[in-house]
Amino acid sequence: MSSETIYLDNNATTRVAPEVIEAMLPYFDGHYGNPSSIHRFGGNVHKQIEVAREQVAGLLNAKPSQVYFTGCGSESDNLALQGFYRRQGHCTKLISSSVEHHAVLYTCKYLNRHGAALTELAVDENGMLNLDDLKSQPMDDRTLLSFMWANNETGVIFPIEKITEIAKERGALIHTDAVQAVGKVPIDVTATPVDFLALSGHKLHAPKGIGALFIRDATDIDPLLIGGHQEGGVRAGTENVPYIIGLGKACELARKNMPEENTRVRALRDRLEKGILATCKGALLNGDPVARLPNTTNISFEFIEGEGILLLLDEYGICASSGSACTTGSLEPSHVLRAMGVAYTRAHSATRFSLSRYTTEEEIDKVLAVLPGIVDKLRSLSPYIKSEEVQVPLPVQG
Numbered sequence: 052m053s054s055e056t057i058y059l060d061n062n063a064t065t066r067v068a069p070e071v072i073e074a075m076l077p078y079f080d081g082h083y084g085n086p087s088s089i090h091r092f093g094g095n096v097h098k099q100i101e102v103a104r105e106q107v108a109g110l111l112n113a114k115p116s117q118v119y120f121t122g123c124g125s126e127s128d129n130l131a132l133q134g135f136y137r138r139q140g141h142c143t144k145l146i147s148s149s150v151e152h153h154a155v156l157y158t159c160k161y162l163n164r165h166g167a168a169l170t171e172l173a174v175d176e177n178g179m180l181n182l183d184d185l186k187s188q189p190m191d192d193r194t195l196l197s198f199m200w201a202n203n204e205t206g207v208i209f210p211i212e213k214i215t216e217i218a219k220e221r222g223a224l225i226h227t228d229a230v231q232a233v234g235k236v237p238i239d240v241t242a243t244p245v246d247f248l249a250l251s252g253h254k255l256h257a258p259k260g261i262g263a264l265f266i267r268d269a270t271d272i273d274p275l276l277i278g279g280h281q282e283g284g285v286r287a288g289t290e291n292v293p294y295i296i297g298l299g300k301a302c303e304l305a306r307k308n309m310p311e312e313n314t315r316v317r318a319l320r321d322r323l324e325k326g327i328l329a330t331c332k333g334a335l336l337n338g339d340p341v342a343r344l345p346n347t348t349n350i351s352f353e354f355i356e357g358e359g360i361l362l363l364l365d366e367y368g369i370c371a372s373s374g375s376a377c378t379t380g381s382l383e384p385s386h387v388l389r390a391m392g393v394a395y396t397r398a399h400s401a402t403r404f405s406l407s408r409y410t411t412e413e414e415i416d417k418v419l420a421v422l423p424g425i426v427d428k429l430r431s432l433s434p435y436i437k438s439e440e441v442q443v444p445l446p447v448q449g
């Protein structure tokens with residue numbers, strides 16, 4: 052990344068921490084043994100994998116034996132959902148929400164096409180669940196709830212503690228996609244006894260291509276990858292050693308630094324958000340303003356295309372995102388914002404800024420210096436409305 056780049060797209064992926072790279076490097080070169088080998092050269096690598104497992108478990112307050120390494124967050128979600136279905140068969144009932152990441156949303160729909168019952172709960176205009184809707188669902192021990200800990204687009208945090216309580220009272224199991232939450236907010240699977248929890252390395256300063264699934268009891272699922280004893284038979288395949296070491300180190304760093312980093316990052320996010328809402332005409336916050344990740348803000352700029360904002364920000368070296376909104380080549384607005392009932396034009400202009408431990412105050416100030424001009428420029432091109440005509444706050448549209 053050039054020194055001029057201002058990277059505010061950390062929910063898409065993060066910079067690999069220098070400490071993580073340093074920890075990984077020896078496992079490409081000197082320590083390249085196969086952890087399954089009988090000789091000490093491989094055995095020593097096996098021991099380091101177990102250290103990484105402890106580091107991941109430490110961040111979640113889990114037992115190391117409950118942590119299973121996978122290839123990414125999507126695989127972890129698939130392993131929980133498909134693995135449960137493979138164990139339970141056609142009687143599986145899935146209950147999830149309409150704002151899940153596609154790794155959960157599409158997997159649930161896929162399983163539904165293959166015979167599992169599926170209920171997708173709606174969210175309110177803040178992206179929040181109504182727990183009474185969940186309580187009214189029939190559940191039994193063949194029911195798997197799947198609710199994300201935090202939303203990747205808005206940062207909204209679901210009440211996983213309460214959802215888990217409901218699941219446990221009713222004999223159901225619960226999976227949580229915590230890919231965006233791990234390393235950003237404290238997670239304790241002993242205090243919040245979920246059955247499965249997915250995480251992904253590249254969202255917390257480890258590389259892309261490594262993930263993990265916390266599994267409370269491995270007899271609740273069947274594996275997706277068969278043919279090897281690795282990962283307790285839950286995920287066959289020779290381990291991706293350097294990346295596992297990197298994920299372990301990233302989790303150790305997150306555990307050590309989280310309280311301090313959270314406070315700093317939240318203050319920077321708030322400075323950015325308040326600044327934008329005060330200076331950019333027609334700027335509106337999307338998502339619950341309180342129950343939210345400390346690093347994320349999702350803001351719409353009425354009557355402007357989000358892509359236009361991103362392209363002009365890019366000219367200043369500023370990286371943000373339209374909030375997973377538009378799949379390349381498609382003009383469909385984000386399924387998350389649409390599920391929240393956000394009007395089409397507002398959803399189209401949504402821009403997500405996601406910060407990290409490497410974000411600085413100077414970077415935030417640079418964004419605040421250029422963004423109002425970008426918004427005015429794009430509005431001056433808008434066939435609908437000019438900036439001076441925009442009322443602040445804008446009337447809410449249905």
Ligand code: PLP
Pocket residue numbers: 062063123124125126128152154199201202203228230231251252253260262
């Ligand atoms: N779940 C959530 C909430 C995500 O944000 C992502 C990635 O953006 C994933 C799952 C998938 O993770 P991965 O990219 O490691 O497959």
